[in-house]
Amino acid sequence: MLKRDKPTQRYAGCFVAMALAMTACSFGKPDIATVPAHPTFEIDVKPLLADHCLLCHGYPATRGAPTSFRLDVYTSPDSLPAAYQEASRFIRSIQNGKMPPSAAWGDGVGPNGKAMLQNWASDGYPD
């Protein structure tokens, strides 16, 4: 059996502490400061999407994201469904913590951002 001396234990301890610190760190954009009562796509939703989604779901889609829709515009000039048509689907993904992928690690959209999206949905997804 491997004899564990003190330096080995110290290195292992440092490694575990470093791994825990890394997983506890946040790498996403911070949550929005306040929740607007009547948000619109251009003023409120698009900046939130830019912070959390458009790196992959912009136009053209990158990093293996599906090319069948785009979130950078309210309605698309081409035939692709855009943010308005996809709104209920992407809001559900965000609320469920499915997107962005790092939401499972705590790097998703914050509670204020989620509440803002809920208000936007309640108002019928205004432009």
Place this chain on the structure above:
Amino acid sequence: MGANSAEKISNASDLSKKRRHRLETHQLLGLGTWAFMAASCIIGQLNYNDLYGGGSGRGSYMMPHRLLVYSTAGLFTATGIYALLAPQPYKKPLKFDTGLLHRVAAIGATAGMVAEVVLGFITARTADSGNGSGLKQMAQIHDAVGWTTFGFMTIAGTAWLF
């Protein structure tokens, strides 16, 4: 010759056999690690060019790069463990030779591997959160450290040959 001396020689002989076996395994694993690291660097460079260097940005190399780096990290760890667990039957004075060069390069490669794991984790987490701020710079550092680590690994392997 006393019984103690005979026992010492016998122990040293056993330890030498064990050392030879572990270092031969270390050599084989090291060659495998070098090959996987070369592939990781090449695919990683293609991934960087695709995502940040004016490529399509589709991310076609992301999964192959991820699988290769996991394999490389596993092989590197196993290689290091076999070297560290090789017993030393005789004390050897410290002097500048190919053995020392091999060790120094291996320490450099180990530091590089640790840095790569940390940088790779941070870059992937940042990208997965949809946060594009500073992502290209982090990827550039990750790329540079990756090639430097491969350089250390090549020096370590070459030093063993001569």
